[in-house]
Amino acid sequence: MRGPHQLEFRETAQSPRPRPAGPPGFEHAPPDPDRVLRPGHEGNRWRPEAFAAGDPAARERLAARVVEGGLAVHDTLREQLVELLETREPARELEPAELGERLAAHLEGAPLAHHGTWFLYPWSRRVVHVLPEDEFRELRASRNRNKISSEEQERLRALRLGVIGLSVGSASAVALAMEQVGGELYLADHDRLSLSNLNRLRAGVHEIGLPKAVLTARAIAELDPYLRVRPFLDGITDGNMDAFLRPGGRPLDLLVEECDDLYVKVRVREAARALRIPVLMETSDRGLLDVERFDLEPGRPVLHGLVGAIDAERLRGLDTSEKVPIVLRILGERSISPRLAASLVEVKATLKTWPQLASAVSLGAAVVTDAARRIALGQLTSSGRFYVDLDELVRDGAGAALPGLQDPPPAQVEAACAAAPAPVAPMVVRSRAALDAQRVRELVWLATLAPSGGNCQPWRFSWDGKRLRLVHDAARSRSFLDHRDLASWLAFGAAVENVALAAAAMGLDAAVELRPDPGDPAAVCDLRFAATGGAAPASVVALAAAIPERVTNRKLAPRAPLARHAHDLLLRVAAEVPGAALHLVEDPERLAALGEVLGRGDRLRFLSRTMHREMMGELRWSAEEARATRDGLDVATLELSGADQAGLRVMSSWAAMELVGRLGGGRALEKPAARAMAAASAAGLVSVPEHTREAYFAGGRAMQRVWLQATVLGLAFQPMTPLTYLFARLASGGGEGLTPAEATTLRELRGRLDRLFPDARGRGEPMLFRLAVAPPASARALRRGVEEVLEVDPSAETRAGPLRAAPFTSATHRRAG
């Protein structure tokens, strides 16, 4: 119902007009939709025009505009005034007669229509009659009392605030305006509203394409036409930064920074720090709020020092991949929510950019407004990082205790079960004589330079003066991929091959007895040494000399074809181990197909809880960590770009990966294998007749020869094994521990790999790797010291062995690590 004070209200939407009557026989032509439905030019106006209601000339001008423009007129001044008068006397219910008297007294005889201000909103074609500024403010803040006292509200209204970045900051700016925290608002954003912004930015579909600064300024003008707002439609630039931070020569009281340009983020903080302006940033993930009190701490490093010593200039024009690690450093790779982490993995794969929710943005606006108010009122003085994490605060089991209600039973925790090791059968090769302890230390050192899965170094050695025993240190190798210890036995084979080659170079023959002690299933083999009586062939000496040089080289470089003689040499050294064979793929198309298959395996590994945990357990995130354990994978050896390293940190969260899996994502996890294969000269597969430890031991010897030969040839060698070890689990363990979905995927991939390596079909696959021409590896994996892994019988220490061995030619090489 319209009251008598609602003078006019005209619909601005076109109401259907009666059709003019045409001559009989002629139909009126309907409008051509293609001509009518064209976009008009709306412009960027954001400031309402004010007309003083008490000024007759202003009212005349306004009336003319209403008639000309067909504007809608909204006049609820009487209601506004009545509400004001009622709030001034909250303890009383005013009778209608009393109210009439109060109104007349308030207006001092002037008509209602002459009171206050008319505002014309050109973008919505409305004129609105509101109370004069002081009354408007009083009434609009009346429901803030006593959460905010009148005196506090006055102080808050005197504030001048800046908001940069309005995708997220728009909600903050509007909340600040609503709460009357700030009497002047400076808004900066160069971007325009898109449809996808509407998931978190309160705007209408008719506003798509409008500058975000304009639509925010309009929203504020609509809720408070008296507020002073200044939008900066170019966003923040070097040219306008000072004008933004210091309007009229006086610094802002507070800055809310929500932009995604790293340069601006840092630069604007540097400037704010110089001007002693406190800065707030809300990140719409886990309710993360950063408070930087540059007003109180003018020496404080920007962004809490999280970006390190990077100055703003270096952040100019970074591309997304360069920005990601820095952004993650600011947010804390391990502190972001699993959902965001899972999403970051998908950016540029299945997502265009990272997601932000209206709930989080609205919460952010609340958190920012609350913090701004309390900072202004001296109730919050510290800088720092705060989380208003709804997942943490509002979750099952976290509810406040309510009398009379019982807690729900605790959730069931799944127990993990480990497979029992298979029994070990003895197998004898042959035995010989003894060697001195010092030479043995050298041989063991060379043995430990062998590769092992995740650099777990699953070995121990003992020397009793006659035989060198290699023992499986099972606690170091227990892993899902080391099914039935096959990967460990491959590593043992490689270590023994090192010893055998080095011994040969020293003029010794090393005899290997596998599983020498039926009473000790951990004993892998005994080695006994005898003089050969002749010099080792040059090819053996060359392989031995390469032992300390051999490294896993994961560097990527443009593909170069494998030279014919390299191809032949590699096949030959592998074939020297009975039972083992090397298969090479060099055709780029087949390599690409292999990259795809291996990528699927990598994805499967990342998305399996057990394998993910084990993989992350292998990683050493810093040189200090790597030095502390001298095992595992130092991330520096992974040859990752800054962005990929940051991505790996994100992926180190199981919660994130679990979500990726649940949402059917993770394609990005397949990419590194594809990239690696695109940069490969060849892929090699060492195959053995069966999936037994002995066969994998032989495979390890063959692999080591191939790897050393590749080192001699200057080729980069990188194992790529998760998939083949999962196949081993499928082949010899019946897929135990795999989910049905994983087993199905693996069976499909099994077929694809068979087509790529048809000669290896049905055989054990101890080592799948890629060869490449690439620069030297950036870093080396460390090894535990010989003293940690070798136990020497004290009686063997003093006894000089009957064998005299020539020094190992490579002993002067730099020790690995």
Ligand SMILES: Cc1cc2nc3c(=O)[nH]c(=O)nc-3n(C[C@H](O)[C@H](O)[C@H](O)COP(=O)(O)O)c2cc1C
């Ligand atoms: C059984 C086995 C599996 C391996 N799998 C991979 C692999 O999938 N990806 C990779 O980059 N390195 C792999 N490696 C290489 C090891 O991580 C590497 O040998 C170890 O970290 C020691 O480093 P080094 O080879 O440079 O001495 C594997 C090594 C072995 C023995």
